[in-house]
Amino acid sequence: MKGFAAEDLNGFLDEGTEFTGELRFRDVMRVDGRVKGRIVSDNTLIIGETGQVAAEIERGVVWIRGRVTGQVHGRQRIELLSGCRVLATLVSPKLLIEDGAFFQGDCRMGGPTEAAKHPPGAPEGGAA
Numbered sequence: 685m686k687g688f689a690a691e692d693l694n695g696f697l698d699e700g701t702e703f704t705g706e707l708r709f710r711d712v713m714r715v716d717g718r719v720k721g722r723i724v725s726d727n728t729l730i731i732g733e734t735g736q737v738a739a740e741i742e743r744g745v746v747w748i749r750g751r752v753t754g755q756v757h758g759r760q761r762i763e764l765l766s767g768c769r770v771l772a773t774l775v776s777p778k779l780l781i782e783d784g785a786f787f788q789g790d791c792r793m794g795g796p797t798e799a800a801k802h803p804p805g806a807p808e809g810g811a812a
Contacts, residue, residue, distance in 0.1 A: 694727075699734045715750070726759070733767060746776075748785075 694711030697703060701717030708724050716732040721739050723729060728745040731737055735750030746758045749765040756762055758776035766784035773790045781787060 697735075731768075 692712050693714055695709050695713040697715045697717040697719065699716045703717070704720045706722045706724065707719060710725065710727060712728045712730065713725065714730040714732055715735040715737060717734070718736045719739055723737070723739050723741045723743065726744045728747070729741065729743045731748045731750040731752060733749050737750065738753045740754055741756045743758055744760045746756055746762045747765060748763065748768045748770055751769045753771045755773045756775070758774070760776070761778035761780065762774055762776040763780045764770055764782060764785040764787055766782045769786045771788050773792070775792045775794070777794055779791060779793070
């Protein structure tokens with residue numbers, strides 16, 4: 685999360701806030717509350733220490749320090765930061781997992797199209 689200041693945020697869901705549904709925005713969004721549903725944007729999502737997200741996430745960059753369940757598609761990268769708890773399917777060309785992060789689930793390198801071409805358990809390179 686280097687290089688981001690409070691003035692860079694386009695939106696913020698504080699602790700104690702709950703949102704259910706589809707959340708769309710243009711720039712940087714930080715979630716310290718609870719979100720259920722779907723989160724879509726081309727930019728950056730920051731899930732803070734108190735953030736709890738149960739959603740399908742489609743973002744450019746995703747930084748996670750809170751709790752996440754569901755599917756996370758990071759078109760550019762996903763970073764699991766120390767203290768996070770992630771039980772999800774991750775799809776991204778770049779993945780960083782800090783010491784102290786907890787991750788349980790599936791990881792597919794590449795974009796959403798690559799993951800669709802090669803679902804888990806399918807042989808690489810087509811038919812056998």
